[in-house]
Amino acid sequence: MSGSSWRHHRYGPAIISLIVYLPAVGVAWWVVTTAPTQSVLWNTLIADVAATLVVFVASVLTRNSSIYDPYWSVAPPLIAIYWFVAIGNAELTPREWLAFGLVLLWALRLTFNCMRRWRSYAEQDFRYLDLKARFGRLYPLVDLLGIELYPTVLVFLGCIPLLAVAESEESLGLLDGFAVAITFAAILLETVADEQMWAYRKTRTPNAPICTRGVWAYSQHPNYVGELLFWWGIYLFGLASGMSAPWMIAGALAMTLLFVLISVPMMVTRKRERYPNYDALVKDIPVLFPKPF
Template structure:
């Protein structure tokens, strides 16, 4: 099977899974678990690519393992959070607007405002992993791939620690209404998003020795970076936090918005 056929099989699999999940979301009237599938879906696309690869070598195994580790860890974290907290207010607002102002049924809103738009975005963001695995064959790791592996592992570790610190903070009743500004959150307001950034640029770098198809697939981590820093990631979250936490404005003044840096003090403002 050639590369385009393999990618086509991956895309068809993604569409089928999305349809099934859409039907589930209609039944439970909640699309919030889509965030968990965003991560799981990346692992599934990498795995689908891997099983279509003849005689995979160390490079293919490494790309698959990094993507699976990132996807399963984050997907499980988000799924368990959804099971505990229920409907995500962001999606409740999106669905409510579509149903009330645009006259959509829940099923149509869920399809058009959530599941359908996620299919091409997930597929594109995951292209470096898919192409890297499909093109790697029996190749081993180059120096560039080793550097990428280190960056990806740092990102996965950074994100995991950040999520653990936030979970512990939320579990403490004394934290209600306060801002987490210790641990990794002392150096960046979004350690989890920075971890995603490193993980996917690292995976792209691991696969980069496979040539121009992977180089063009940089559109995946580029889009993810834009999403995290400028679109639905940090900006949307911070808009809500500034409204609900009085101390958040001061936290913004002293803490880096994305890339980890030493906190600013009053003298440095």
């Protein structure tokens, strides 16, 4: 690919992501193996931030902040397996296998969906374009702090219950069953929601600009509901491990606040701008959480 053609190549996002993320993971590994502190938690956070900085530099050089988007799903399985191996034994416990398997399944599915929707590197999330237009010269700072470092810290907090899983000597119990059920149901809901939306977009007509079928008939954002359930499922794994430190819930709570107060309102505003009759089309569909009856 020559000139700017790489920006418009269908597999450009996947290729560029691979080129960027391999050195980012390498930097993270170098940090955790050379960090001066004895705390696995802090070493991992420092490595996580270092990897994010690598991605940030790439976003500046390529002028596309969407290169950070896959980081949300790439980081958790790497954090999980590092903790399970660094803290526990080389042989994973049954709880570690369950937690890691679900985190990996979630990560693979979400990353695949991200790459499937990202049709060329010339595309960029509308939210980033809006922020760039709004902040002008200050946008690189907004990009670093708000678009990249903030989600990195948020996801790291969401992963902290996995540290309890790594440190636990508790046997599997009923709460593990709930954790598995909630986490798997979350992944299933996200999968169904994304597949139904993908199918809908292929047949969308002016008379039906909004998807209101399948799980989308019960929530305007069922994929977000699934994402929230996933992080609460991870929290349940921490509880099942016998750890009850209050800070373990910080990630799940922060995720909930992010989606309820920022992500969902932003998407609703966007849809209202694009579709003047949006409120009428979804008047009987809850914004986020489905009605119990």
